[in-house]
Amino acid sequence: MTPTLAGLDACFEGVVPSIIATLAPDGTPNISYLSHVARVDDRHVALSNQFFSKTAANLRANPRAGLIVVDALTGLQYRLDVVYLRTETDGPLFERMAADLRATSAQLRMADVMRLRGVDIYRVDAIRALRSPVSRAPVPTIAADRLAAVAAVGAVIASATTLGALLDGMLASLAEQFGFQHAMVLLAQGDRLVTIASTGYDRSGIGAEVTLGDGLIGMAALERRPLRISDMSRARRFADAIAAAGPEENDSREIELPGLDAAMSQLAVPMLSQGHLRGVLMLESPARMAFTPADETAMTIVAGHLSTALALIDSEAAEVVDTPEMTAGIAGPAFQVVHHPFDDSVFIGGDYIVKGVAGRLLVSFLRAHLADGRQHFSNREIRLDASLRLPEFKDNLETRLLLLQRRLDEKAAPVRIARPARGRIQLTLSGTPVLTSEGQGHLG
Numbered sequence: 001m002t003p004t005l006a007g008l009d010a011c012f013e014g015v016v017p018s019i020i021a022t023l024a025p026d027g028t029p030n031i032s033y034l035s036h037v038a039r040v041d042d043r044h045v046a047l048s049n050q051f052f053s054k055t056a057a058n059l060r061a062n063p064r065a066g067l068i069v070v071d072a073l074t075g076l077q078y079r080l081d082v083v084y085l086r087t088e089t090d091g092p093l094f095e096r097m098a099a100d101l102r103a104t105s106a107q108l109r110m111a112d113v114m115r116l117r118g119v120d121i122y123r124v125d126a127i128r129a130l131r132s133p134v135s136r137a138p139v140p141t142i143a144a145d146r147l148a149a150v151a152a153v154g155a156v157i158a159s160a161t162t163l164g165a166l167l168d169g170m171l172a173s174l175a176e177q178f179g180f181q182h183a184m185v186l187l188a189q190g191d192r193l194v195t196i197a198s199t200g201y202d203r204s205g206i207g208a209e210v211t212l213g214d215g216l217i218g219m220a221a222l223e224r225r226p227l228r229i230s231d232m233s234r235a236r237r238f239a240d241a242i243a244a245a246g247p248e249e250n251d252s253r254e255i256e257l258p259g260l261d262a263a264m265s266q267l268a269v270p271m272l273s274q275g276h277l278r279g280v281l282m283l284e285s286p287a288r289m290a291f292t293p294a295d296e297t298a299m300t301i302v303a304g305h306l307s308t309a310l311a312l313i314d315s316e317a318a319e320v321v322d323t324p325e326m327t328a329g330i331a332g333p334a335f336q337v338v339h340h341p342f343d344d345s346v347f348i349g350g351d352y353i354v355k356g357v358a359g360r361l362l363v364s365f366l367r368a369h370l371a372d373g374r375q376h377f378s379n380r381e382i383r384l385d386a387s388l389r390l391p392e393f394k395d396n397l398e399t400r401l402l403l404l405q406r407r408l409d410e411k412a413a414p415v416r417i418a419r420p421a422r423g424r425i426q427l428t429l430s431g432t433p434v435l436t437s438e439g440q441g442h443l444g
Helices: 003-012 053-061 094-105 146-157 163-179 216-221 293-318 358-374 379-384 397-410
Strands: 017-025 027-034 037-039 044-048 064-072 077-088 120-130 182-189 194-199 209-210 228-229 264-273 276-285 334-340 345-348 351-354 376-378 415-418 425-431 432-437
Touching: 003 037, 003 064, 017 053, 017 163, 027 053, 037 077, 037 094, 044 077, 044 094, 044 334, 053 345, 077 334, 094 120, 094 228, 146 163, 146 293, 163 182, 163 194, 163 293, 163 397, 182 397, 194 216, 194 276, 194 397, 209 216, 216 228, 216 264, 264 293, 293 397, 334 351, 345 358, 351 397, 358 397, 358 425, 358 432, 376 379, 379 397, 379 425, 397 415, 397 425
Parallel strands: 334 432
Antiparallel strands: 017 027, 017 064, 037 044, 044 120, 064 077, 077 120, 182 194, 182 276, 194 209, 228 264, 264 276, 334 345, 345 351, 376 425, 415 425
């Protein structure tokens, strides 16, 4: 059977470098390795224009070249007889390949070095499978009916009534339906993305932050397009995406991003709704070529459903009107809560809990409790409280509350928050808080 470009998708993943051979006017051959080759359609391929000057000069004199690509799943090699047609420096294809190169470069800490100058388009005149001295390796089985799997994940998303149930149910369904065991969800908060849910990691990383444009996660958010890497051999993990200054979060006020030390494949998909970036769905695997173009499409659909559900949950929670309830004093030992106003970070018993909007929310709850014994609050009254300096509505109050809830649970803090009903917050304490604001003294 004659090979077709459509059947060679595994050759264009960038796992095994491709080779281009050109001829000088005097017949002298020249060979160069290529970092990026992409299939344009059934008759054309695109090569990143980062050639050595000799290759470029040869192509100007003779547009015909030989291209060898390698199937990363089987090791089979194919020779493509190609003819140079033109160079593109803008447009959808250029932007897609430039984004892929930026993502790969960020993983290699070369974001400011490797830049795409142009995309060279070639016509493919012939494709030939090259003989191999070894038998063909078995092709790994890749999950089957993605349409049915997407529908199953979508049903889980549609049935969720709380943010926590939505995120946890979606991640569990991805593992069940697609076999994606390592995943995280980061939600947009201003110019950052904050980890709000994860599965399959040694640490949850709840509260870990990524700046827009940093690493694969930040780049996917900035570009607002899915980014996929199929072989991380040259960059063990996505260190550029980690915002942590060190392992001691009590000193740095930064939480380490979860991740696989031996990750080989990564897929970052932006979550978009009504033109707004809601966050990023990030998947990892210790296997090469774990995520296919079809998986990328499927996760784009899932991310769209998820972002819409996030907007709906936040909108519905905002409508609940609650009557403040009073509660008798709490019996139990006193515990120290220290608030640092410059970044609204909060420490309980010396342990860093949270900062920013979530930190302000916790301090507000504790102040109200210390003032009149309150333990019950509503989303609506929080939104109307100007002293909390909440960001724009689209930044999602429910996200901040869930972040706070999960950090308090993770730290086994003597103060927790529960969600007894939609739009309601309940403060639960196992002792008496002694609240101190740095530079302002005891507030309790």
